[in-house]
Amino acid sequence: MRKVYLDNVAAMPLLPEVREAMLPFLGDIFGNPQSLHSWGDGARDAVEEARGRVAELIGGSAEEIIFTSCGTESNNLALRGLARAKAEKGKHIIISSIEHFSVMNTARSLEKEGFEVTMVPVDGQGMVDPDEVGRSIRPDTVLVSIMLANGEVGTIQPIAKIAEKLPKNGPVFHTDAVAAAGNIHVNIKELDVSALSLAGNQFNGPRGGAALWVKRGVRILPLMDGGIQEGGRRPGTEDVPAIVGLGKAAELAKKNLPVKVQRFSRLRDQLIEGVLGKIEHSILTGHPVQRLPGYASFCLQFIEGEGILMLLDSKGIAAASGSACTSRALKASHVLLAMGISHELSQGSTLFTLGLDTTEDDINYVLEALPQVVDRLRQMSPLYSKFLKEQKG
């Protein structure tokens, strides 16, 4: 059976070059970067080289990079560390209503420490209105965290325009770029942010290799206490293989970005046009233009994401119905609900995320299989029968 993997947001294979770069650090170069003897030298050099590569990917400086274990940790460190460092100045935080759970739940958790959280809404395409962020600013606002791109519907936010609305020397502006970095052009100066989260596993790098960039001079408190690694901002023995893999993935992502963006956008548009054309009562979720190149996300009416995924899987196709971080909770996506999509329609959420090996034939295969899957599920759907009756009547 043909295998078509279109769930790259949940997991993507390592690039062979990334794996090759990591292997020596799972072998002979096993030293601790903190060691004072020569066994540590190779590891230390490799960590610092990777730090430079990650900084280059986003236009920052190496010493502004804090390595973390995953995107969730980067976001937790950002929200807690930046907010707590400014708690004496104020306790108001602004986020959007479609942030990843690692931002949204962390903000909510900070409410227990006396912080107040304003959630700015998004429009039907998942877009934040910069003016709305501007209007939400208060004298005690110390942190604004708006994601660069959404990991469920792919909408890319106007971060630079939001930055313009923030008062000078006002709140720290953090952006969760986990879904974006390595997939679209990201530059911290152009975005005009002070902190940015990224994760290697979103651009064919390893899990365990992620980072938070924090602009020089911006104070951040650590999430954990321990040794002096990462300048005390992230203690714990460095996961050198993962850091090296992240660095290599960052280097390759930067180099290959233009080609990847063009290729992904073309295949994505082929998939979107095909689905909308072939499947009645289907809608595209997220912004039609300002969206991640590799993201094709839909709501398919009258049926449920879980069933769609199961039947697609039986045809060799991997897709998602939302964030892998909550897929097994089987709840309606807070992102779709925030975009004004009904609870019922949001059940039919289906997300295809492209990978480096995705071909036009893969897309054609999905466009052949998906309508069959949808037809079959709708034939069993009470909602669809009801709809048909109402149509007739």
Added chain:
Amino acid sequence: MRKVYLDNVAAMPLLPEVREAMLPFLGDIFGNPQSLHSWGDGARDAVEEARGRVAELIGGSAEEIIFTSCGTESNNLALRGLARAKAEKGKHIIISSIEHFSVMNTARSLEKEGFEVTMVPVDGQGMVDPDEVGRSIRPDTVLVSIMLANGEVGTIQPIAKIAEKLPKNGPVFHTDAVAAAGNIHVNIKELDVSALSLAGNQFNGPRGGAALWVKRGVRILPLMDGGIQEGGRRPGTEDVPAIVGLGKAAELAKKNLPVKVQRFSRLRDQLIEGVLGKIEHSILTGHPVQRLPGYASFCLQFIEGEGILMLLDSKGIAAASGSACTSRALKASHVLLAMGISHELSQGSTLFTLGLDTTEDDINYVLEALPQVVDRLRQMSPLYSKFLKEQKG
């Protein structure tokens, strides 16, 4: 030049079997364990198998294992998560004065949240007195955290005896077993603890693969917020290769433990006897008997650890002067100071930690090289000249 690596506490090579077990998960089996399609199945099965292996190493149950990114995170999660979960019952914490920084600094950090910390002292061999812990218990004591074995001097604490001193249904008892697990027999029932930290990189497993065991029924709050991974207790995409490597390392550690303990103890004693016999004004630090099998730790008077490490390095020997987590801070070890060793003497701290490939010849080579290194440094040492003059006078 001969190479003798005796800094295994800072970093140790992966066992070939561990690397082999990890490689497929850096390759074809790249799925996300949370995925609902078949690409996730292999990853999910592997994570659950590893969970069982880790539980077996310490005599716990699989569902009591929370995977984390490192020992520091396990300790942070334990201290913060267990203390905060019981904050309404009381805010008193007991730790020892020789805990790793990830316990000690985290406890101090909790003071900012209103917790009070009692640090029980240790004797000259780094041993905690169970009665002293018992006497420190207060009605509002909610957490006791005493390490199983110290990572700088190797002293093994009488955890089971300490547990006897704790009131029934009283404080949660956590032990930092990062230096111990995989290196000595560890069983949570025999120790009678409610939480235990361990890390794969201390028994030839990968960095990125660590765990906190928390007894069923003991409440713990997460350190981070995000998705539903690890039952919500540790969100973030699972680092499957690291978890698989941890599981394999746990399996092998359990299997090979008796042989390793015997072999390490013999080589360690050869090294200790040799150093104490050949080098004047040298003392063994830590307990002479209740110590980790692979740990030979000394203070060599009149000279400094940094110099010792540099000259040993020039002879192809890797050693440490204390915790790698603070080695570059070049401060006197809080562990040695807590044991009553003078600030001056603690400067000459030197720690050799054995590895699976350490041979008798390696030990002989160190016993040949170290006296030369010490002689050379003492010839340049003002403290040593002063001492000699005083001897004569």
